[in-house]
Amino acid sequence: MTQGSSHANREPRLHRVVVIVDENSNPFELGCATEVFGLHRPEMSRQLYDFRLCAPEPRTLMRDGFFTLTGVAGLEAADTADTLIVPNRPDVAVPRRPAVLDAVRRAHARGARLVGLCSGAFTLAEAGILHGRRAATHWQWADEFRSSFPTVHLEEDVLFVADGDVLTSSGSAAALDLGLYIVRTDHGAEVANTVSRRLVFAAHRDGGQRQFIERPVPDPSTASLxxxxxxxxxxxxxxxxxxxxxxxxxxxxxxxxxxxxxxxxxxxxxxxxxxxxxxxxxxxxxxxxxxxxxxxxxxxxxxxxxxxxxxxxxxxxxxxxxxxxxxxxxx
CATH class of the missing domain: 1.10.10.60 (Homeodomain-like)
Structure with a gap:
């Protein structure tokens, strides 16, 4: 077989999704990203993404010291991402380390899609990516976000915002909504529906849907809707x-x-x-x-x-x- 025919028969490279994990990152959003983009799915005839984790240090202490993450790639892996998911953190007042922000800026400069889950919007804003853009974040931090980044158009009380190649979601489970939206955009509705069935999760909730609904304790005499x-x-x-x-x-x-x-x-x-x-x-x-x-x-x-x-x-x-x-x- 000639070199030319070998190249011609080679499988196309999968879209690479890389997640940066930094000190005090939330395990839940990391798990959501892994579930949506990283798992092998035997019910499908093909792999959807090349999924990788990376971190700026060999050992990363996760939120509240629940566990320490080791054995993942170094931060240089972010330079290979087609989609880069940036780190979030529960203490939004703590700045991200410069090396992480530089990796985010490099990814944006070369045209990678950037995703901030929950408080990950703070990382994107701190890197200067969200200037003049629309964004979402957890309702709990809306006031702090607005005062810290006044040039960002914060859309309050929505599940997620897709502003071109920069996407942000609100709190916790909205990471799944945004992840499925990305799968839907990349691979179509049927594939996204298959992934959602595996997750036992709603296949499609509009990004503009409210983050939460105040639910008073129902009156027992009230009939169900x-x-x-x-x-x-x-x-x-x-x-x-x-x-x-x-x-x-x-x-x-x-x-x-x-x-x-x-x-x-x-x-x-x-x-x-x-x-x-x-x-x-x-x-x-x-x-x-x-x-x-x-x-x-x-x-x-x-x-x-x-x-x-x-x-x-x-x-x-x-x-x-x-x-x-x-x-x-x-x-």
Missing amino acids: SPVLEWARERLDTPLTVLDLAARAAVSPATLHRHFRAHLGTTPLAWLTRERVVLACRLIERGESRFDVVARRSGLGTAAHLRTLMRRATGLSPSEYRRRFGRAEMA
């Missing part, structure tokens, strides 16, 4: 109204509105619209290319209305969504 929600989901293609939901729940529209606010953090109409947009996205992912059909089957009415609501919810038009997340044959 689940039956009416399931009933509505089975009828999204019909002209359902808030009055229909209230009648099904056997309560007044005002009472239904209070229940939705208390238990779901939204209004009945906003919930109904969101469910219809989610259904429209699924139809497109599964290969339906006729947007008038998608609009009708999801209860959104017209293709024009579909376009308006999808762009508002996902930031993409139906055509753009199909190119990014539809089946390969629809690309």
Whole structure:
């Protein structure tokens, strides 16, 4: 075999995801990154990413001294990353070490995708990457972040923000939401759905969804909303109204509105619209290319209305969504 044919038959290089782990990093977000990007998945016929950990020191004491991480690559591995996940830390007032910030800046300069999970947004901002950009971080540190980095457009109370090649998530479990969004962007909706099933986690929550919902202790006499929600989901293609939901729940529209606010953090109409947009996205992912059909089957009415609501919810038009997340044959 000639050298040329050897190169021609060589497998393409996998997209490399590198996580920088630094002193006092949170184990949870590290675990999320490992679960989404690092695990071998026998249910798939291919590996999705080349995943590596690196650290500026041979021994890294993790948050609150829970354990010490050893045996990972040195910080030079960050210079090989296509996607670089930067370190977070519970004490956001402690600056990152200069070597870590320099590695982040080098990655950004050569065009790598940068990801900050939870308080990792502080690392990106400290490196100067977020100047003039949109970002998310844990609600607990929103005030401190805003005062420390006034040139960053902090989007409060959202799960994650994707601003071009710089992505940030809010607290803890939102790391999984952002990770699945990245898989979805890189490999399509079907692959992301497979990963989410393995994680037993929601396949797709909008980045703009609220970080948390205040949930008062429910009154035992309050009937669950689940039956009416399931009933509505089975009828999204019909002209359902808030009055229909209230009648099904056997309560007044005002009472239904209070229940939705208390238990779901939204209004009945906003919930109904969101469910219809989610259904429209699924139809497109599964290969339906006729947007008038998608609009009708999801209860959104017209293709024009579909376009308006999808762009508002996902930031993409139906055509753009199909190119990014539809089946390969629809690309």
